[in-house]
Amino acid sequence: MDADYDTMDEAVHTVFSHFDSPQQEVLIKPNLLGGFPTEQHVTTHPSLVKALVVYCEGENLDITVGDNPAGRGNLMGKAKRTGLYQASQGHFKDISDGEKISVESDYFSELVVSKKVLYTDYVLNVPKFKTHIQTIITGAIKNMFGMLPGEEKSTIHCKARSLKDFSRALVDIYRVRPPDLTVMGAVIGMEGNGPSSGKLRQIGKVIASDNGVELDAVMAHMMGLDPHNIPMLEYAHEKGLGEISIEDIDIRGELIEVKGFKVPSKTLVRFVTPLSSGYYNFLAIRPRLNRKKCVQCWECVEKCPVSALHRNEYPHIERNKCVSCFCCVEVCEHHAMEVPSRARDLFDRFFLQGVT
Ligand code: SF4
Ligand code: SF4
Incomplete structure (x- = not known):
């Protein structure tokens, strides 16, 4: 539906006129990638989270707002910088207390998962409309990666190192606890090299679905992508988690395509694995440090x-x-770790060898 930040209450009421409301307790799980200021639009916009909290308070629900950010430490400081702490109206909590569970996956047999995600009646997933340099898109599926606390996330990057493997691992994690409802903030989205260093695009929408995979397929379509070409979506479909062909998804409201939306370059989306050939390894670019922006955190x-x-x-x-893997780019709140162009990467490789 059409939306802007001043009319989020209206948008949220429209969402719950189409989907079942939580009954007793709810975990509102925004994208809190790091302590990025609200105006950078890296994390879920506080106005959407606030509107959801106000709605849930009106239903007398037991509310928790929380996420496990990518970086270490100072959770409350990060939440305050994004505005999500304030938007939670006192319901923001640390959800990092985890429990080890068995998981069916080619990449891991056990995972430590946030207990709050495992045992809350209703998980309300609130991602952003963004690209992702590792997985092409980040939306409902990728936002549920945040059910893993702290270090557990890093271990996944070691166990699943290619685009295909990492995408599949994310879906296996999503399968542990698919959200009951996903409400995606798409008033302002991010194109290019997301999830933290891309360019902002006005889209003017809030998108909701009780099937996160189908919502991600719609987002991919709006970005001008074929959902079948996104490894994460193709695997989720294969696992029976949802339809990804647009004609098979029941869409209410106008489906738009954002003209000229830029997605991460396919040649950049390239992980190095122990099996990578020399050529493949040669093509993979590495992040680049901009010392002027680095605060040595x-x-x-x-x-x-x-x-x-x-x-x-x-x-x-x-x-x-x-x-x-570009985790360092993703986590840098000062945008000091950059994704260089191929030409810049080659220049650094041959002329600045040994220099940070
Ligand atoms: S590049 Fe610098 S500012 Fe960015 S995370 Fe690393 S140390 Fe911190
Ligand atoms: S340096 Fe950055 S891109 Fe390279 S492996 Fe470490 S986090 Fe990933």
Whole structure:
């Protein structure tokens, strides 16, 4: 439906006129990737979360608002910077307390999952309309990656290193606890090299579905992508989690395509794996540090799943160890870790060897 940040209450009431409301308790799970200021539109917009909280308060529900961000520490500080803490009206909680469970997957047999996600009656997933340099899109499925607390997320990057494997691992995690309802903020979306370093695009929509896979397929279509070409969606469909052909999805409201929407370059979406050929490895670009923006917070060093980043005067990338997962780019709240163009990457490789 059409929406803007001033009419979120209206949008939320329209959503619940089409879908069942929670009955007793609800976990509102926004995208809290990190402590990015509201105006950067990296995280779920507070006005949508506030409207959902107000609606749930009106239904006398037991409400929790929470997520497990990518970076380490200072959860409340991050939530405050995004405006999500304030939007929660006192319901924001730390949901990092986890429990080990058995999981059916080619990549792991056990996972530590946030207890709040496992045991809350109703999970209300609130992602953003964005691209993702690793998985092409990030929406309902990828937002549920946040059910894994802290370090558990990093281990997945080590276990599933290609686009196909990582996409499948994300779907296996989503299958642990698919959300009861997904309400996606798409008033302002992100194109290009999301989820934190892309460009903003006005879209003017809120999109809702009780099937997150189908919602992601609609988002992909709106981005001008064929959902069947997104490994995450193709695998989710294969697992029986939802339809991904637009003609098979029951869509109410106008389906638009955002003209000229930019998605991450296919040649950039390339992970390095132990089986990567030399050619493949050569093509994979590595992140680049912009020292002028770096505040030496070391969040990227902590987050790197293969310990390819080290503390020097500034973070130093060990090129041969780096698997091009771009977690360091994603987690850097100062946008100091960048995704270089191929030309820039080649220049760095041959002329600045050894320089951070
Ligand atoms: S690159 Fe970003 S995350 Fe890493 S130390 Fe610098 S500011 Fe912190
Ligand atoms: S340096 Fe960055 S891109 Fe390379 S493996 Fe570490 S987190 Fe991933």
